[in-house]
Amino acid sequence: MSCRQVVAVVLVVLLAGVFSGTPARAKKREEPNYTLGYGDVIDVLVWKEADFTVEGLTVRLDGKITLPLVNDIRAEGQTTRQLKAHLEIVLRKYIESPVVTVLLKEARSQRFYILGEVMQTGEYSLTKELTVLQAFAIAGGFTEWAKKKDIFVLRRKETGEAVIPVNYLDIISGKDLKGNIVIRADDTIVVP
Structure with a gap:
């Protein structure tokens, strides 16, 4: 197996473990209605x-x-x-x-972006609720030089840009599951 394949398999296994622990009594979250935009x-x-x-x-x-x-x-x-x-x-x-x-x-109007030390940087469609871990999987995982503790999400708000820190290692170890934030349209994930 190549290094990429090993990383992909490990990421899938970790994601399965993180999401299988959802309590049965957890409330079903209402999906927000999709808002039409340019290009749809x-x-x-x-x-x-x-x-x-x-x-x-x-x-x-x-x-x-x-x-x-x-x-x-x-x-x-x-x-x-x-x-x-x-x-x-x-x-x-x-x-x-x-x-x-x-x-x-x-759905073409709602996009997010991944830059830096991932296998496939670029623009991606946001057609469903997606977390940062899932976004890393879509981008093919990390390169060997990725600083997994120093990742951040740039998010536009009415008051300006917000920088949201993401520590990948804490998320996958279970220390900070809340750090696995939901991506919003126009978010830019930066992996230094």
Whole structure:
């Protein structure tokens, strides 16, 4: 086995051990609704109205989509349910009782980044709740020079950038499981 394969196997085993210890009585966490943003691809389906149904709409840089007769509609910052409700109101000008379905076809707007001493630095899609340990696995693990105690996450907040320290060794040893934070859109993980 190569060094990369050994690291990958060890990481999978450790992740399985960390996540298998969840108590059965733990509350099921509500998944937040996905908020549409630039680059997301959606389908707008209007029941029994083929002229208003459009598939493969991409949310533009200005945050809008274009529909026949309706023209530009803001999609950015809304969930698919919110956009559905808004479109049903707008379409009442043309259809008596519109029934709209908005489907997220491709989630492209929510991304996170990994830089530094990992096997595959770069930009990654954030399509589900993801922790830093899972992000390291996606990036192929660490290089041999990684300073696993000095990792940090840069997170944008309304008040400016926040630096969140992450000690990988404490997380995998069980000393600091809370340090296995959930990644948010636009987070940058830096592995020195």
